[in-house]
Amino acid sequence: MNHYQAAIIGFGKAGKTLAAALGRAGWRVAIIEKSKAMYGGTCINIGCIPTKALVHDAQTATDFSEAMQRKASVVELLREKNYLNLANLEQVEVIDGHAEFIDAHTLKIIAEQGTSQLSADRIFINTGAEAIFPQINGLSAGPRIVDSSGMLNLSSLPKRLGILGGGYIGVEFASMFASFGSDVTLFDTAPQFLAREDADISAAIRTILQEQGVKIELNTTVQSVTSGSDSVTLHTAQGDRQVDVLLVATGRRPATQALKLENAGVATDARGAIRVDNQLKTSVDHIWALGDVTGGPQFTYISLDDFRIVYDQLLGKGRRTTDDRINIPYSVFMTPTLSRIGLTEAQAREQGRNIQVVSLPVTAIPRARVINDTRGMLKAVVDNHTQQILGVALLAADSHEVINIVKTVMDAGLPYTVLRDQIFTHPTMSESLNDLFAQVKSQRRPSEG
Structure with a gap:
């Protein structure tokens, strides 16, 4: 069984930056990623970069297929760059496979070629977050019912797009796909649109979306969903609504359920977020959690700051904490x-x-x-x-x-x-x-x- 000074689970912003920094400092580092399509993390592959590339192209009258091809090429370029940034470091080993805890110092790696184990002095969890599908009869992922990641892999522009959830992810995709030419309807159970914002700001956003052609249905509870070969039907108290593709944008939760954290004694809250102190240490002294997996703000720049905090503990003066963060934009x-x-x-x-x-x-x-x-x-x-x-x-x-x-x-x-x-x-x-x-x-x- 191979032993490392540091094992990092997840190739996200915090994890990849920490792996590179520790490797350059002479540490023997293993970074484990379950999907080769996720080298570089959420932002590069299914988050910031691809969505913002599409937002840009939606405003320049770019054909949807061409925009998707350009998005794919940008993602592939950055993914490869991120992989090589670590794979070319002598002290860092990139391991493909799913990691789960055997005990507080030992991980099982489940890969295509079989199962193995490794141990580490320190372990860093950077597995990110995953989409939540609410418990609605008939609502399950498929070709026409997708999360935000699935939206980024559509082969053609849906003529009618339904979005379940009126939060920021839903708003962003509504604006983007309306600009590409989709007939977009946003369904939300809430009586007030974007209630986290002041009423004048949310009203201005609503006006802009409606001018783009987005229909917004508030106070709408989807009772069940029927998915056919060429459409999806949402059954609501106000009647049936039919769309070609349904985006489920009802939130994300920390991706911890498959890690077997209980074997290491790592504590989580009711949502599955890993509990950490202000230096991102978990309930186990030599295990840290960074990024979205802690249940904090799900932003790439917060993950980068998580790296800074942990790196300062390991190789710095140990002064940085999450308490230093104010005014997060x-x-x-x-x-x-x-x-x-x-x-x-x-x-x-x-x-x-x-x-x-x-x-x-x-x-x-x-x-x-x-x-x-x-x-x-x-x-x-x-x-x-x-x-x-x-x-x-x-x-x-x-x-x-x-x-x-x-x-x-x-x-x-x-x-x-x-x-x-x-x-x-x-x-x-x-x-x-x-x-x-x-x-x-x-x-x-x-x-x-």
């Missing part, structure tokens, strides 16, 4: 993009904060006129006492770039006036921050008379 790559950071207006008011709320229509931004996309709005929440930015929502073209500027200011604890008075290039979407924050009324403190 996110973007939903509908068209135009929704980008958010910090508190919503509703959250700030619930906390009893003394705030000002300002907004700006995208129609007021010169760059938006130049690129001929004036849809959306910008919104900011500012603390009247500290003059610091509490939260921002940007529903606008290129907002996924602009939100990072806001994060830098918020993390530094700087006042909103930094963005109000900043010198930006022109014409850009970034300079809209000047106009957005210029609307904040200066608040005199009592000591200032």
